[in-house]
Amino acid sequence: MIKNHIKIAFRSLSRNKGFSFINITGLAVGLAVCIMIMLYVTHEMSYDTFHKNGKRIYNLRASIKTGGNVMNMASLSYAAGPIVQQNNPVVESYMRTLAYFRPTVVSNPKSPENKFAESKLLFADAGFFDFYSFKLLTGQTSEALKAPFSVVISRDMAKKYFGDANPVGQTITIKTDSAYTYHITGIAENAPSNSSIDFNFVASTKSLLAMKEASMYTGSQEISFGSFNLNLLLKHTADTAELRHNLQAMAKKDKIFDETFYTLSPIEDTHLHMNFGDSSNTKYLKIFPLVAVLILLLALVNYMSLSTARATLRAKEVGVRKVSGASRSSIATQFYVESALFAGISFVLGYCLCYLCKPWFLDVLQLKIDNSFLYSPTVLLCLFALLFITVLIAGSYPSLVLSAFKPVVTLKGKMSKQAGGTAVRKVFTTLQFAISVGLIICGIIIDRQLYYFRHTDTGINRENVVMLPVSTTAVKNYGALKKDISELAGISKIATSHYALYKGYDMFFVAGKNKSDQSVGVANLMGDKEFTSVLDLKWKYPPTQITDIVGRDKVVINELAIEKLHLPANPVGTFLSDGNNKFQVVGVLKNFNFTSMADEMKPLALFTLADTSSLWKRTGCNIFVKIAAHTNLPSLLNKMQGIYKKYDQDTPFNYTFMDDAFNQQYKAEDRLAAIFSLFTYITVILATMGLFGLAAFTIEQRTKEIGIRKILGASLAKIGTLLSIDFLKLVFLSVIIASPIAWWAMHNWLQNFANRIAIPWWVFTLAGVIAMLTAIITISYHAIKAGLANPVDSLRSE
Template sequence: MFRNYIKIAWRNLLKNKLSGFITISGLAIGLAACMLILFYVAHERSYDKFHTDAERIYAVEAQVNMAGDTIYMNSMNSTVAALTENASPAVSSSLRLKEEYKPIILKSSQQPNTQFSEKNFSYADTNFFDFFSFKIVKGTTGAVLSKPYSLVLTEDMAKKYFGTQNPIGETISVKKDSTYLFTVTGVMENMPSNSSIHPDFVASISSMPTMIEHQIDFDSDVFRLGSFPTYLKLNSAEAVKSVEKTMQDLSVQGNPSATDVYRLSALIDRHLNVRGSSTPKYLSIFPLIAVLILILALVNYLSLSTARATLRSKEIGVRKVNGATRKSVAFQFYVESMLYVVLAFLVSVVLSIVLKPWFFGILDIQIDASFFLNSSFLSILVGLLLFTILATGFYPALVMSAFNPIENLRSSLASKMRGARLRKVCTTVQFVIAIVLLVSGVIIHQQLNYVRGVDTGLKRSDLLMLPLQKTMGTNSTPFRNEIEKLSVVTNTAVTQYPIYKGYNMFFASSEEIPEGTGLPILAVDKDFFETLGVIWDSQPEDEHFFTNKEQVIINEAAISKFKLGANPIGESLTFGNSSREIVGVVKDFHFETLDAPINALALFVKSKTTGTTDILGKSGGCLYVRFQPDTDVQILVTNIESIYSKYDTASPFEYQFLDDAFDAMFRSEERLSQVFTLFIILAMIIAGMGLFALATFSAQQRIKEIGIRKVLGASVVQLTALLSLDFMKLVLLAFLIASPIAWYFMHEWLQDFSYKTVIHWWVFLGAGLGALLLAVLTVSTQAIKTAIANPVKSLRTD
């Protein structure tokens, strides 16, 4: 019987090729969009869950209050892990992990003349591979980090440094304050894409006390903040509160006046709780888009299936007269729906595979191929398939199985069926969703353009940033001098960090704010102000102010934060044990994200010579190069790279335009805009295909009416308007419903921005006209075809 139903369904599909193609294509597009979003959402929600004891692993965090400012820290002193583990029986094990915050230079024994700059270099305790579930492929899990200067590297890094040779026992030199020789003791699998911990190199933490640069990290045995991200594995998740109390008690024992609040953060939640991350925003919006697109596809299927039902009423009548039960008829249509859905599902899998690289490229993420084959994700896809089969088959089976066989055999039944009202509702719902997505996409694009046009207080155009490592060393001065000799270069400047990419944080106080509070600090040279176009509010009277180390420049926001006078020149700020006189004030400019108002800022200004040698030469920093507006940028970059290669062969040449660095802050909104564009196109395609099929069906149902009207003198324009008018009314109704819905959601979304665009009325009007234009083009094509047909053919049988 089941096989027979499949044959009938297949024959109906071949008999109605256009309708079948539109039905399957619309459903496939909707499912493909849903799958792409499921790929992303499932991956983001799976972070760190692959660890055996993931539910029991927590990271130690601290909430620090400084004069009303709250700062969250996730790095502890070197003794916090052991102190907590020893003091609390609820802690089964602990782990310290430290990542190098700047790239370091590595060189292998197999390639002594080739060195690489690496970013993901970490130090960990001996139990790293027992604590986490990262797999060792060469070496012994418990022994690979047991000795000082032991090193474990990933399979990719092993291939990079040693090719096909076994790296165990080989050495890699690490260049820091001195050159240290590490022995490779193990090789681990590449880090999974859904891991929040992703070092390429893991060195034994016991190496650090003998490394000059890291000796300061072990200078105290008191429970307090430090430089080690610290993880605890609890005996059970219910012990969190007791362990937090233990940590608080340990903090007070070490410092009775301590006010820091220590807490535990679940490892499996950390990826979605990263402050400033755009991921939670995506995970709240994308599932909603997936649901809307899927509803759009399901409604499209439902609308077309009820239309097909009117053409098969006599078939059902004959089946029932011959003894078919309602149950068997319902099952037949469920089988037919299953065939359509399975075909659509297979097409959607192909579409999602084709679109996956582009979609993930927009989101700037990498997902391991193995993730798509794990049982959890495959079960999600199977669930989606079963849900779609049930959702698409329920109503057609219910309606068709309820047909009265006597009524079904009457020739006038098609005109009496009540499916027309449902199809109107379906069409309206389709265009409500399409218009909501269209309005949302336009407003997101407007917001992106708006924030890009915000005056940041800096001259961002024609400015190149060159991040330099300390490997430049004493060559920093001749390198800068040679850059300045280029004919198109007008100015250069130095800062410790590139703008928008970091700053130092000092504790500062004033007479009115005696309690120390966090104050961002930028170390710059004297040319910083002219090169970046910083505007003075009160310029220093002494043009050589930068030669005095006891002076400081602040911005306007610092005046209000520290309750200074309207003209604070001559007042002082205290940084630790030293006091600095305020000698100048600059207008506020954005040096970090635009998500918040401009923060207070202090500038430690050095002379050009000192800035070049101390900042660039000793610790590494950023060299800004301003060039003439009509410069051939590619030639300039090539010339600078050529100069760079003469002075620093240890670190790769990198550059970025300040405009690009600014735009990168809005990558989240840009990605959201691109994703919306994709799904707007898909929504319009699905809605248009469904409307075309319904217009075709409507024209077929009214073909004799059109023939009579044409014989009686109706023109093609009149007939086209007649066939199109009903659909235009539905689009207008959809517009009226969609507009307030879109306004509400976009209004709420914009509240997250400090700088936000205005929602204009013409956006809604434009979206409505766009949907109307789509409907007109779709419907009128079929309407005109029907209107110009020879009426003799349609009336011949009557």
């Protein structure tokens, strides 16, 4: 019986090629989008689930409150691990890791001329490969990281530096603050793409302790700010309550800060809930699945609408089968098999389309997904569930509608008046265009918000400013390096800052006027006397001489700091204190955005240091180069690279245009805009395909009516208007439905930004016009074709 149903299904498919193409293609596109988003969501939700002890591993972070200001400590001090274990018997072991954030140069001593800038250097305690479930291909997990300057390299790095040879037992040179020779004690499989801990090189923590810069990372002997990520392995999963209680008791004993709070979270939640850095991939984890559901719903509605629209062509077939003794269940089964076959073909095509588009999709999200993950049991189960749901929904409504036909009615040719046809298809069409219009509105508003970010005056002139980080080697000759670059033709100004702009800042706590007042946290930047000039910052109350601002006991603030610190209207000459030192206010800058426009503007304290300051050589710095207009940029950058290599031949010459650094802050929104644009195009195409097929069928049903109207003198324009008006009413209704929903969604989304646009009224008009024009163009093809047809042909049977 099933075999016979399949034969009939294939005959129906081949007999109605146009409608079959629209049905299958539309559903395939919807499924492709749904599969891609499903892969993305499943991958994001699966982070760190591969660790065998994952249910017992918890990440420890802390927050401190001092002077009314709460600060999160994503990384803790070196001493934090031992202290927590000593005070908590439920902790079986701990693991400290430090992701080295400075430039790293790696080479094979046997070919020292081949040097590469590398990232993902991780320092870890000795039991790293026992604590986690990263696969060690060669070497012993218990011995790999015991000795100072021992390192385990990833499979990719082993291939890159040693080819097919076994590197275990050999050495490799890794330059951090200085060049050190590391003994390779193992090769690890590349970290999975769904791991929050990533590495190319895992070096022993004892190596870090032996480095020149060790005191920067291991100085504090208390639980405090630090550079180490701390994970705890509990003896039992049920020990979390006791550990939280003990941590709370430890926090109360801590007298360093006003208050200390500890945060304990499963390692499997680290990626989604504890990411204080770039969370752009997780930021819209709830939005994309919703859009995927809408697109799949649109594709299914499209399929069911067209399937039931052609019901009259199968009505007599159903009537004859029922008169011949076929039951409703057998007829429903037949149509269900047909729908299942169509859905199955669509699913295969959708999967192939997803496979072809996956590289683009992952590139837009800047996401890597291992091929092995694509065939994991979780993904295969999700794919099967999606196929099952698609078949279930796609086949249910058409089979119920078609099998319910009454043989007496259908054989008399009165199908068009049966319930369940026209009204349902009108609802389907309205829903399709409502989804399309809603996404069009959202896409335009997202684009406008990003345009606002990039074109609003931030108070900084970012044009033609290059930021050059100075390595730990080159910084030893900082003065000579800066002088040589400043003498190049095409350089109009040059300045120095502790941090690259938009890459971070320190905090400066200003003490209250008396002991009862709480201190106020103020953002702290450090630069030289040319810093304000290179950025073209505007003065509210300028200093008498620019040299007056230089000195560790002098500070320049912004206008917002006057308000937050309750200073006089003109505070120049007043003093600020951090509790130990006093700083004279020597100038006030007009407010400018030195962080993302998505965040609120912050009060600022700018300290100006002399070029001879030891800070630049001790902690490194960034040189800001203002390039004159009409300068040959490639040539100038090559000359700057030559000068840089003069003072540091190992570290790659690296630079960032300030405009690029500014735009980089909005990459999450850029990704959302790109994906939303794609989704919008897809929804419009699907809605258009559905309308195209439905219009063709509707006009086909009214062929005789059109012929009679033409004989009675109706013009082509009148016939086109007559046929279009019903569909345009539905599109207009969809605009009315979608507009308030889209406004509500975008209003809530905009609340995430401190600086945001007001939603303009013309967005809804533009979306409505786009929908209307799309519908008119789609319908016009069939309307003109019907209007030009010879009425004799349509009325011949009469």
